[in-house]
Amino acid sequence: MAGALGALAWAAVSLVLRAVGLPVPDMVEPVGAVAFPAGEPWLRWLVGLALHLAVGAVWGLVYAYFVFSLLPLPPVLQGVVFAMGPLLLALFVLRPQLRLMLAAGVEAGLLVRPALSRQAEGLGVPAALLAGHLLWGAVLGALYTRPTGFPAHRPPRLPAPPLPRPDIATAPEPPPPQDRFMFATGIECSYPTIAQGSWRMDQMQSCGHYRHWRQDLALVRELGLRHLRYGPPLHLMFRGPGQYDWAFIDAVAAEMRRLGIVPIMDLCHFGLPDWLGNFQNPELAPALAEFAGAFARRYPWVKLYTPVNEMYVCTKLSALEGLWNEQRRDETSFVTAVRHVAKAAVLMAQAIRAVRPDAIFINSESGEFFQPCCPDPEVQRIAAFENERRFLPLDLLYAHPVSQTMRAHLRAHGMPDEEYAWFMNQGEVHNRAILGVDYYVWNEKLIDTSGRAQTLGELFGWYVVAQQYYERYRRPLMHTETNHQDAREAPRWLWRQWHNVQLLRQAGVPIVGFTWNSLTDQVDWDAGLSVPRGNINPVGLYDLNRDPRLVGQAYRHLVRVFEPALAQDPTLEQVLARAAAGRMVHAPDAAAPDAGTRPTIAVGGA
Amino acid sequence: MLTMVSAHGLDPGPTQRPLTAGLLAGLAAALPALAILDSFAWFETLAALFGTSPRTATLLCAAGCSLSGAVYALALGRGANDPLGGWLFGLAGGFFLWMLVPLPLLHWLPAWSGTGRPLLVGRPAVGLLLAALAWGGALGALFPPIHRALRAGIDTEPTGRASLGPEAAAMPKLARTHDKPEGPPA
Structure with missing residues (x-):
């Protein structure tokens, strides 16, 4: 044009x-x-x-x-x-x-x-x-300046597909009898704003999900998967206090049920509706809690939720690195965003549990690590601080006390003692929580001699990083995101991530799921969604024409090989019960034929 | 060019058959192009110039269209298979093909080689441009459905590629020359 x-x-x-x-x-x-x-x-x-x-x-x-x-x-x-x-x-x-x-x-x-x-x-x-x-x-x-996204104050109307008629719908595929180990993928659904809140980067739009949603759900089943991380477009659905546009998600949810897909509903993914502004807004926590409660009432069959996705990444890129949403670059803004987001996650979980007490929360977080380059005390201090900062949102969510250094930092940047005490008293939140640890090739960083963080690539790997998160929170784990920007290298990355998962399970850590993110290629993530260039990142199990990529075939192969052995795993409820009882050593069901005589997962061949 | 292509995720996936689809779509798209060329008396002109028959010229042109379809598929990769924008890519492909192949061969090379005027002038030259555009548009529109009909299933083992199984994690290129895969312990 x-x-x-x-x-x-x-x-x-x-x-x-x-x-x-x-x-x-x-x-x-x-x-x-x-x-x-x-x-x-x-x-x-x-x-x-x-x-x-x-x-x-x-x-x-x-x-x-x-x-x-x-x-x-x-x-x-x-x-x-x-x-x-x-x-x-x-x-x-x-x-x-x-x-x-x-x-x-x-x-x-x-x-x-x-x-x-x-x-x-x-x-x-x-x-x-x-x-x-x-x-x-x-x-x-x-x-031709912004090939992807749309003006944030003029969002498009979501399509309102007709619901399937019960008399012509085929018989629904039965869901898995019980939630055990979850092989999952995700629909890429990030929706931050850029350009001072004026431009919305909407991955569901860029990747064609609004047009191809029905086909996308069918592809999930074609891969042999049942679990799907799915983020309803909050910015388009939550149109104001008490105002919801459910039409699109009604149709998607009906199709999920028909196909036997178990969604992990991701209610806030890097952005907010235009009317809520950004993560500096103190009203966002009660507003998102209202939305979460309404969502749970509308879809009472949904059991698995991610209230706020990757809180650390969301707040860091919005308030510390100046890329998204409020685009601030100062510690006070970062602490403010963390307080609001963590509070939102707590209140959302409470609102959902008020409707569905057995809901399970998969708190997906980016697994990060900072390695100091040298014995310089300042470099060591920066690395130590960043290695604690990465935990901060989860610390508040899971009521894990922070260090004196971090406590002083929070106080200096506007967090009152009463608010900190409130977080530390929300103990019941993590009783139904699974900790998701995401991992990409850029997650490990080197603090160089000038104190800046440089990407290291895969230094210690998911095994080491995830174990650090596990040791801190003692929650059941799930590998909730990974992918690789090079489509030809992706199968290798997939299997290496999977071997990390296997080894950590054998070490006794209860890991309940694995995710390749995402189902399709993504757009502009090579620039962290900070610029609307329209670059396609070939990280998907399928490309944007919905043709399989090599890693899609490899993941299907992986699921086929390992799913039978994992059918012996304890159910999610059993894992959560053991976690609550403090019995965190992972073991197969007592009913399993060779329980206790072999490693948790047998490594099988094709 | 490779950087541009890879920046847009254009690597065809393992179930795609770009060469075959390109050959077939290029051949199918040749039908309207050949009709246009014929109506502009292109084949007669070409046959007279090279001392061959119009039928031979037609067959050569059809073969050229088919091969060009394969080149188009290889160059555009995933873009060629775009059901919505494919026709526009095809149109662009036809335009560039016109500039890169028949123009140098039929017009500029004879003129530069000192043999006199370009080979095609006037109506046949107009027909060549219109035919190239028609071929490109038809190619772009036909490629996605033809490709879908040829596409292999997701379970098809890819040929000539790395393994999809657990051994995909291995990096054989890193092995020392005396390292050999070990068998299971006795």
Whole structure:
């Protein structure tokens, strides 16, 4: 569209300049004369305009698809630089070619004035081509700036698909008899805002889930999976206090039930509805609790919830690194966001349990680690502080006392003692909680000699990092997210993550699930959703056309190989009961044929 | 180009058959293009120029379209299989094909080689452009459904690729030259 509009601007300016008497060559009519050498001038001009717009659109497509995200220039300048490519082709390929084509009309006497002829044009046509391309590139660059997302204050209406009619719906597939080990994937659903809250990055929109949701759910079952991390679009559903738009999720939930999919409902994923503002808003905790309660009442069959996803990442990128939502970069804003988000998670869990007392909360958090590079005391201090900061939201959620250093930090940045005491008294929250530890290749960081954090890659791995989280909270664990940006390396990463899970289980840690995130490729996560470039990240089990990727096949293979052995695992209720009783050593059911005589998980072959 | 392609997640997945789909879609898309070329007396002109028959020229053109379809599929990867935007990619592909192959072969090379005027002038030259655009649009529109019909099932073992099983975690390239896989203990 931007390419066609750029071409339209070119034609319009050219028309106006000729109308006021300037000797500007017409670049449109000769193109129409190629198709209709015998046509009336107005017809040739209209046909020429259509072809001119089509060529502009084609070049716009090339710009959008291959170039836009790679040129690091301001938008207008970027468009102008790109326009030099089409200009060269126009000068040295198209223009001479048009001349050859028009030769037919001239020879037949249909074209009185041979447009673009050498005699007629002189330097006028090259100059006009240069000016036209500059204008086209400037318009293209100025218009094509945000290929993904939408204005936050003008959100689109969610589709309202009709609910399946009971009389034509096929028999629902039975859900698993009991929740045991969960092989899961997720629908990527992040929805933070950028540009000071004015632009919404909505992954469900970018990845096509709103259009392909039914197919996406079918693909989950095609993979042999039953558990799905799913984040209803809070920003589009929760339209104000007491105002909900359930239509889309009604249809999705009905299809999930029909397919026998067990959702892990992720109620707040890196963003808030526009009317709630951002994570500095003290009203967000009661508001999200209201939403969570309403959600639980609407879908009473849903048992597994993630109240707030990756609280550490959410607050850090919003209030400390300045990328999302409030886009602040100071410690007080970070502490404020953590207080609000952790309180929201507590109140949401309470609201859900008021409706469904047996609900289970899978608190997914990014598994992070900071390694000091050297014995420098300042570097050691920074690493130690960051290694405690990574736990802060979970500490408040799970009522785990923080160190004196962190307590002083919280107090210095606005957290009253009474509020801290309130968090430490919410002991019942974690009785029904499973700790999700996510892990990506960038999660481990080196604190360098200047005190900055640099990505290390996989240094110690999920085994070590997850064990640190487990030792701190003694909750059952789940590997709730992983993927790899290189589609060819993804199967290797999948299996290595899985081997980490196996080893930690054999060490006695109760791990109840594994997740490859996400079902489809994602968009713009290579820039942390901070810039709407439209870059596709090939991390999915399926690509955005919903064709399987290699890792999709590998995950299906993995599930087939290991699911039979894991069927002997204790149920989630048994795991939670053991955790509550303080018996955290993981063991298969007593009824299992060789219980106690072998490692928890037998490593089987294909 | 490779960076651009990889930046957009264009690697075709293991169940895709881009070459075959491209060959077939390119051939199918040749039908409207051949009709346009024929109506512009293109084959007669070409046959007269090279001293061959119009039928031979037609067959060569169809083969060229088919091969170009395979190149298009390889170059665009996942984009070629986009059900919504495929036709636009195809149109762009036809446009670039026109600039990169027949123009140099039929117009510029003869002119530059000193043999005189370009081979195709006037109506046949117009027909060539329209045919290339028609071929591209049809190719882009036809590729996704043809590809879907050819696509292998998710359980199909990929050929020529690394294992999908647990051994995928291994990194054989890191092995020392004297390391050999060990058998199970006796």
